[in-house]
Each structure stands twice: as structure tokens, then as C-alpha cells.
Amino acid sequence: MKLIINLIISVFFTLVIAGNALCESGQDIIQVPAFGTSQIQKTDTMTARSEAVKKALSKSVETALFQMIPHENLASDFKNIESILTGDPAAYVRDYKVIGENTVGKEYRVIVNSNIIKAKLSAATQASGMESADSFPKVLILFSEKLNPADQASSWWAGNGAGSSVCEPEAAASLISKKLKASDHSQPALDETGKSVVISPSPTNEEALKLARAYKADMVIIGQISVSEPANSVSGGLKSFPAKVEARIINVADGTEIASASETASALNADRIAGSKQAAIQATKQTTAKLATAASAALKKTPQTAPAAAASATGLKTIPVSINGQDILGKMIPIRTAMTSIKGMKEVKTLEMNYSNAKLQASYDGDAATLSNELALKNFENFKMEISSSPESGIVINIPDQKIQ
Structure with a gap:
């Protein structure tokens, strides 16, 4: 029995530490397995068990936060993340x-x-001023897809509203990275009078805007995805499937075109269906990324940051610190x-984080070197650090993977 339990812990520990926890997200609940440890003082195993469970619950909330907050927001939102994790993380746990x-x-x-409890955790992030994907501007994605030259182009909106597409999930992921969110179109679109909104397979700007307003989107992407006949076979029967995507993004409020983009990509595959999908998805990702970048810039210009050398004006030194390792969010x-x-520390800023x-x-x-030595004297429970420093690169902290004995 002890061997079986050891095996279970080893498997789950590997999954959680690697950041690939088996998480199932529902509308209201995020299910997260997590690992927790605590030192046994004398023979008090009950207290140690309780502390280990408490740490595992905190880790679960940390993992859920990581799912909800786009990675590029982690640095700017870290102080708010810290306040949630150092408060009462168990308050967001329905049961375990x-x-x-x-x-x-x-x-x-x-x-x-x-x-x-996803809703409770989301409310906490918003109360602390953090941006979750739910608050991002919504973008309706209208990509017609022609993955086989012999077929007609398909579109999820053909017929009326609900549906899906091959490339839309990748396009949605590209939007999230720029603080934009794909608009949900899982239900049929209705106008203000309750009538169904139906548009053509190749919509005009006016049609696309009408559908976008029905879905309460802030912007709409209109585009065509096409895959051409593959070139001659190469070694092993592989063929190169070329894909092209042409698209534009429009502001729903005033109907103005924000940007347009055209990208190509190719994929080597012996199978037509698989090769066409791979090429189309890659070209879609590239195109959407360009449109999202332009849209994000149009919504809010990036503020100018103060030069890193500003601290030197007060006699302080600006020292870069890089932290590397799996699952570092909680360790931050x-x-x-x-x-x-540490004595002499004026400020610590988090610039980037994933x-x-x-x-x-x-x-x-x-x-x-002095800061590195001071930091090396600190005691960190539950994890070890390898610290090095140089005048050129500053301080580098490597957190080695933890191993089950």
C-alpha cells in the first residue's frame, strides 16, 4: 500500500510542478490537484498534515489564478496576486x-x-484592480475556411449563429495575449427586436457589424482562410500544403477599419486533412496576432516607462534579477x-513574469555581489535556490526541480 501511495504522489507531483496539472474548468468551478508539504515537529504528524493540506489549498488557488490571468499580466498584477495568496486562499475553495x-x-x-469557486476568485481579482480575461474588449471572429480547394468555403455563421471553426481557437488564443477576448457565439444571434440575425457567407462590413452588435462585441475580425493544392511530393510521400489568410479588424462603435493583414504558411504532411489544418492554423495565428497588436495599440497606447538608470540619480544601483524554474509563481x-x-533595499519591481x-x-x-550574498543567507522553506551574480547580468536565481525521494 505504501508503494502505491508513493507512486500516486510521484505522478501527481510531476504533473503539478511541471505546470501541467490535470485541471478541468467548468462555468463555476475550477478543479485543481496540488501538492503540499510540511515538516513534522517531534511526533506531531496531525499538525504537519494540517499544514501540508493548507499549503496544497493555497497552491490550488495559485494554479487557478494562473489559468484566469493572462501570462503577460502577471508582472503588473503581482502585488494583487500576492495579496490574494497571502490572505486566506482557502476562502476560494468550495471543497477538497x-x-x-x-x-x-x-x-x-x-x-x-x-x-x-471561479466566480469568487474572479470577484477578488477585480476588487483588487486586476484584469481578468472577462473584462477584456470582445472581438467577434468571422473566418470563412476553405481547407480543400475542391470544397466550398465554410463558416460557422452560415445558416444562423451558433457553430465553430477549425482555426478559431488559435485565433482566440492570439487575442488573449493582447488583452482581447473572442466573443462567445454559442447561441443564435438576435437583434434588438428579437429577430434572428443572418448574414452571408462572405459578409460585408455592414453585415459583420450587425452580427457583432447582436453578440455585443467591441470589434469584429472578417477574413478568409484558404489552402491551395499541395506541391509535388517530397521524400517519404510528404506534401507541402500552402495556406493563406487575409483579414481585417473593425471597430464596432464607429465602423472604422483598425487594420488589415495577410499571412501565409505551409505544412509538410502526407495526409491532406492534417496538412491543410496545420497550415491554416499557423497562418491564422500569424494574421490574428498582427490584427490584435494593432487593435491593442489603438485601444490604449503603451505608457512610456522611466529609464532604468533613474535610480542611480539617488545613489542607488539598479540591479537586474532573473528567476528561473518550474512553477515559480508561489515562490515569488x-x-x-x-x-x-535586506538592508539597503529601496524597491523591488516585477518587470516580467510567466x-x-x-x-x-x-x-x-x-x-x-553583495545583494547575492545577503539573499543567500535567507532561509526558504520548501524549496532551494542556486544564486549567482555578475556585474553584467546582475543576479540569476535558479530554482531546481524538486524530487520525490
Whole structure:
């Protein structure tokens, strides 16, 4: 039995630490498995178990937050994320189940499957001023697709409203990266009088705007995706399938065209269906990314940032700090806390952040080597760090993967 439990914990630990947790998102609940540990003081295993469960619940909320917040927002939203995670993360957990537990030496380990209340967590992010995808401007995507030259172009709106397309999920992902959100069209479109809105397979701007207003979208993308006959076969029977996407994005409020784009891509495959899809998806991603960039710039210009050398005017040194490792979001809180507690530290800014890398900027009354030495003296529970420094690159912190013994 002990061997089986060890195996369960090893498998789930690998999934969670790698950032590939088996999470199932519903409309109201996000289900997240998470790993938690705690040191056993003397023989008090019950307290250690309770602390391990508490840490696993906090980890579950952290993972749910990471799903809800676009990665490029993590740096700007980190202070608000920190306030949620250092508050009462368990308040966002509807219920949980311990699905595996064990002791290794003086450490108690648990795997907990938590049901996170999505609406409550979303409300907390909005109350703290964080941007979630739900608050992003909505973009209705109208891509007609012709993945086989012999077929007619298909469109999800042909007939009336609800439907899906091959390339739309990738286009939607490109929008999210620019703080835009694909408009939901899972229900038939109705105008203000309750009548169905039907547009042609190749809509004009006026038709597209009418449909976009019915879906309460802020912008609409109109485009055509086509895949041509493949060139002659290459080695192994592979064929090169060429795809082309032409599209434009329009502001619904005033009907003006924000930008247009045209991209091509190709994919090598022996199978026509698979090759056509691969090429079409790649060209769609490239085109949507260009349109989204233009739309994002039109909505809000990027504010000018102060030069990094500004701190030097006060006699402080600006030291770049890079943190690398799997699953670093939760580890950022103790690292930043430790840095800000160091004598001579004026400020620590989070410039960039994703699941495996973060770039910080420290305003410090000293050099990188001194700061590195001070940080190395700090004690971090549950994880280890490898710290190096140089005048050129600043401080580099590597957090090695944790291993099950």
C-alpha cells in the first residue's frame, strides 16, 4: 500500500510542478490537484498534515489564478496576486479531497484535489484592480475556411449563429495575449427586436457589424482562410500544403477599419486533412496576432516607462534579477519578501513574469555581489535556490526541480 501511495504522489507531483496539472474548468468551478508539504515537529504528524493540506489549498488557488490571468499580466498584477495568496486562499475553495498522503523522513506530503469557486476568485481579482480575461474588449471572429480547394468555403455563421471553426481557437488564443477576448457565439444571434440575425457567407462590413452588435462585441475580425493544392511530393510521400489568410479588424462603435493583414504558411504532411489544418492554423495565428497588436495599440497606447538608470540619480544601483524554474509563481512571494527585508533595499519591481521565469529590478544601495550574498543567507522553506551574480547580468536565481525521494 505504501508503494502505491508513493507512486500516486510521484505522478501527481510531476504533473503539478511541471505546470501541467490535470485541471478541468467548468462555468463555476475550477478543479485543481496540488501538492503540499510540511515538516513534522517531534511526533506531531496531525499538525504537519494540517499544514501540508493548507499549503496544497493555497497552491490550488495559485494554479487557478494562473489559468484566469493572462501570462503577460502577471508582472503588473503581482502585488494583487500576492495579496490574494497571502490572505486566506482557502476562502476560494468550495471543497477538497486528500487523494494521497505519505511521510518521507520528517516531512509530511499530501496531494489534494480542490474545487475552486471561479466566480469568487474572479470577484477578488477585480476588487483588487486586476484584469481578468472577462473584462477584456470582445472581438467577434468571422473566418470563412476553405481547407480543400475542391470544397466550398465554410463558416460557422452560415445558416444562423451558433457553430465553430477549425482555426478559431488559435485565433482566440492570439487575442488573449493582447488583452482581447473572442466573443462567445454559442447561441443564435438576435437583434434588438428579437429577430434572428443572418448574414452571408462572405459578409460585408455592414453585415459583420450587425452580427457583432447582436453578440455585443467591441470589434469584429472578417477574413478568409484558404489552402491551395499541395506541391509535388517530397521524400517519404510528404506534401507541402500552402495556406493563406487575409483579414481585417473593425471597430464596432464607429465602423472604422483598425487594420488589415495577410499571412501565409505551409505544412509538410502526407495526409491532406492534417496538412491543410496545420497550415491554416499557423497562418491564422500569424494574421490574428498582427490584427490584435494593432487593435491593442489603438485601444490604449503603451505608457512610456522611466529609464532604468533613474535610480542611480539617488545613489542607488539598479540591479537586474532573473528567476528561473518550474512553477515559480508561489515562490515569488517569499523571494520578494526576503529581498525587500535586506538592508539597503529601496524597491523591488516585477518587470516580467510567466510560469517558469521572472525578471525583477532591484534598487539597492550596494552591488550585485553583495545583494547575492545577503539573499543567500535567507532561509526558504520548501524549496532551494542556486544564486549567482555578475556585474553584467546582475543576479540569476535558479530554482531546481524538486524530487520525490
